[in-house]
Amino acid sequence: MSSAPGSACGPSSSKLKTDIANFMERADELAEHQLAAARPSFTVIMSRDPESTLVTAMQIDWNNLDKSTWVYCAVLMRPMVFLANDDIALGRLLDRIGAEHPALAQYADRGKSIFESWQTHMYVGQQVLEQVPAQYLGLPTGTVTRLELGPPGTVPDAVDLDNVVPDHQLAKVYFNGMLWHSDSRKAAKFKAASPHMKAFFAKCAEIRTLTAFEHVLGVRRFVHQARDLGHDL
Numbered sequence: 684m685s686s687a688p689g690s691a692c693g694p695s696s697s698k699l700k701t702d703i704a705n706f707m708e709r710a711d712e713l714a715e716h717q718l719a720a721a722r723p724s725f726t727v728i729m730s731r732d733p734e735s736t737l738v739t740a741m742q743i744d745w746n747n748l749d750k751s752t753w754v755y756c757a758v759l760m761r762p763m764v765f766l767a768n769d770d771i772a773l774g775r776l777l778d779r780i781g782a783e784h785p786a787l788a789q790y791a792d793r794g795k796s797i798f799e800s801w802q803t804h805m806y807v808g809q810q811v812l813e814q815v816p817a818q819y820l821g822l823p824t825g826t827v828t829r830l831e832l833g834p835p836g837t838v839p840d841a842v843d844l845d846n847v848v849p850d851h852q853l854a855k856v857y858f859n860g861m862l863w864h865s866d867s868r869k870a871a872k873f874k875a876a877s878p879h880m881k882a883f884f885a886k887c888a889e890i891r892t893l894t895a896f897e898h899v900l901g902v903r904r905f906v907h908q909a910r911d912l913g914h915d916l
Contacts, residue, residue, distance in 0.1 A: 692784040694915040699779055703906060703916050706771040709759050710903035713896065718752055723806070723890040727827065741827030745886040754862065757892040761863060764895045773798055773902060784914055794905060798898045805849035806890050809883070810842075824877045850887040857888040 695703070713719060730740040762769035769775070777795045781788035819828055838844060860869030873884055909916050 692786050692914060695783055699783055700916065702770045702776060702779075706763060706776060707903060707906060709763060709771070710899050713756060713759055713899055714903060716756055718748075718756055718893060719896055719900065721748075721893055721896075723886070723893045725807075725886065727830065741830060743827055745882045747882050747885055748889055750885070753889050753892045756896075757858070757862065757888065760892065760895055760899060763899055765858065765891075773898060777902065780916065784909075784916075787909060787914065790905065794898075794902060797901075801894065801898060803849075803851065805844075805847070805851070806894065807850045807887065808844075808847040809853060811846050811848060824879045850890050853884055853887040854891045857884045858891075862888070 725746050726744040728742045728744060729738050731738055757765070762771050763773050763776075766772050767774065774795045777791040777798075781791035819826070822828075856869045856873050858864070859866040860871075860873045873881060876884065906916050
C-alpha cells in the first residue's frame with residue numbers, strides 16, 4: 684500500500700481503535716513468522732528419452748509444506764483475510780478507516796481494491812474433465828498429459844478458463860471441510876479424493892495462505908505509516 688498522507692484527521696472511535704489494535708496484534712505475529720517471506724511452489728518433473736529428447740512422462744510434486752507451519756498462519760489470518768464480516772476483516776477495516784479518516788480514504792480504497800483482486804486471482808487451477816479418455820486409462824493418478832506454457836501473467840490460448848476451477852475455490856474444500864469448519868459436503872469431497880488430489884486441495888489452501896501475507900503486512904505497514912504521520916489509529 685502507498686504511504687499515508689501527512690494531514691492528520693480527528694481521533695478514531697474507540698471501537699475502530701480497538702479493532703485496529705486486534706488486527707495489528709495478529710499482523711505483528713505474522714510478520715515475525717518464518718513463512719512471512721515464503722513463496723508457494725510446486726515441481727513439474729519431466730522424463731525425456733535420451734536419444735529422441737522427446738518428453739516421455741511428466742509428474743507434479745506439489746511440494747506441500749508441513750501443515751504445522753502454514754495452518755497456524757491460516758488460523759491467525761482467518762478473521763482478517765478469509766471472513767468478510769468480522770470486525771477485523773481486511774476490507775471492512777479499511778472501509779472504516781477511510782470513513783473516519785477522509786485523508787486516508789484513497790489509500791484505504793486502493794488497498795482494498797488490491798486485496799479484492801487477490802481474492803479472485805487464480806494461481807493454479809483444475810480443469811473440469813469428463814470421463815478419462817481411452818488413451819489415458821491406466822496411467823497413475825497425477826500423471827501430466829499436457830503442459831501449456833506462456834509468458835508470466837498470461838494464460839495460453841488453448842486453456843479454456845470457463846472450464847477451470849481456480850485455487851481459491853479448491854482451497855475452500857480444505858478450509859471448510861477439514862480445517863475451520865466441518866462442512867459435510869466439502870469434507871466428503873476431500874475424503875473421497877485420491878492422495879494426489881488431497882495434496883492438491885491442501886496445496887491450494889497453502890497458496891492462499893502464503894500469498895495473503897502480502898496484504899496483511901501491507902495494511903500493517905499502512906497503519907504504522909499513518910500513525911507516524913499523526914493519524915489517530
